Amino acid sequence: MRVAYLDHTARWSGGEVALYNIITHLGNEVDPLVIVAEEGALVDRLREKGIDVRVLPLSDKVRNRNRNALNLQAVSAAFELLTYGKRLSKLLKAEQVVCVHTNSLKSAFYGAVAAKLAGIPLIWHIRDHIGVPYLKPIVAQAIRLMSRLLPNGVIANSNSTLNALHLPKSKKTLVVYSAFAKTKNSGIAVEKKWMKPYVVLLVGRLAEWKGQHILLEAAKSFLPDQQVQFWLAGDALFGEDAYKQQLLQQMADDKLYNVTLLGHVDDIQTLMQQADLLVHTSITPEPFGQVIVEGMAAGLPVIASNEGGPTETVVNGETGLLITPGDPALLANSIRYLLENPEMRRRMSENGIKRVEQHFVIERTVTQITHYYAGLIANS
Template structure:
């Protein structure tokens, strides 16, 4: 059995942490996980409920929440704190007889590298972010690409789009493994049923690059027809409260009575059972798009941006529509196209569920990752 340490700087219930939870709760008997988090939170609580060992080693809040794109004098102080934190983790890795470190975020990749190098054990970076503009400043993206060549023994990416953005040499041991669906595939009962309301759902944390404002612009053209309603599930998580206020002002100024901000929703699958269509509106390349997989598993046709990870999930014209991001008029026309064609929605629903079953189930992901561990460790030893 492999004793693997999984390291993350946050315990908030966000996309990368949900994906990590799904992996950890389906590992089976080949891996003995130790999870090391830099804060208490929902992820820690839920992992403990599943009997998974969690250790919280608190990292300074200012360092933990530091914006990845801020380059100023405080970066020196933050670097020293990450170095010190990594040394603390190295002692734990040795005590716990860990044979491999698997980091789950960009911040944890840095201090995880310090810990793994001191403990002299293999290091894997799991990259879930798009390493490039406009998501990252050029200087930051360049630094991460350089470190990704030098520090980790291996790289796992959540899509081919994410991996390609790193621009790694062919000699680097890499694996593309999709963030997978871990529940029963269960179609929404109302995808093609005639109802008084047609519900368009967008799920994701409130952040400008996620493009919620684009959906609000599109929703304006549906105001005369109260038959169509728009639900936005998610909240501001990482210092994005200003954007949330902008969305609220947009709703107020436009008089969008057909839009509801639901805030954080615990049971997304239950919410999807009440929807008719899922939209995904990221205006910069999405690293993957886990919520798209969840929507397809619920039998929802999907409209998503034709850049980044969504292009590896949605088959245009078969499981949904891929459209140019940042275009509210195009988004509105695409919604109307599917709104007026229940037969097409039914066909997309069936193909979407089949595609999830064939490519995006958690069992497939776990097999790929554990095999990757074994190959990486044996090659180093």
């Protein structure tokens, strides 16, 4: 099957990492063609793997347009997406593509135009929580309506994400988790209580809804004790530089010398091997939380928000703790509880590795998606 994968961005973010993992583990049943609207890390890494990647440029003002912006420019942006979709349809026809798989909301829209003009099935892979506060109510309603009408099928990265779409039972859907695609920790995370300080790690792009400011607030309660250090890996990607400056100011105001902003880190697995706990602090429902799976694969107990995708990955009390989001005191107490209970951390480490092996390996993900393609194409 010649399947086209569409994404409007080539930045190395969660959705693009998940797409890379899928494409680089496809078997012989699928011949992938990746079409991206800009050059970037995703394109470079796929080309290094010998994947057929085409860059069909889309203007920066459309690619970087805020998802909630409702103004006069929305009309011109919509027209440009329509024109882009028409150009894209010609490429799909020329390459004899039999199915289109979109990987982002913007690519879902121009992908719909291209697939309809090319007369081939369209799959929307939804990786965002379609609801408030991530989206304005009117934007979320519009996306829900279009998800009923435009794609032949919808893939979601969690049951939480799928449920937020409010799709009818007649729609062909699939929930497939963004799986771990590297070598898992062969043993249990090393008990490092003689190697203090303890390291509490948060991984994710710097964005307010990701809740890094909650962790900074929690870190205050560990001062002046220097036995616990907090590492934040990730950087501002999508126009979120103001939030990064807010975090830096918060660290300066509260003299948080126990917190380190690491910026973007390529080798997250090596970083995780140096940590004792992984925390995930999203204050709005996280669609999935791929880094949680990576953390469990590395043998790290996880403290995560008890909303959205993390409730499907973390087993409370067994692989980590699920807590109410946005509560710095509760987060701080949860961190203390696990650091003071090394045997519980060891048990959670063992259980987390087993859970990844049973539910979140890339081979399982690719098999599910490939079977879904075949069924959808056969019925179109």
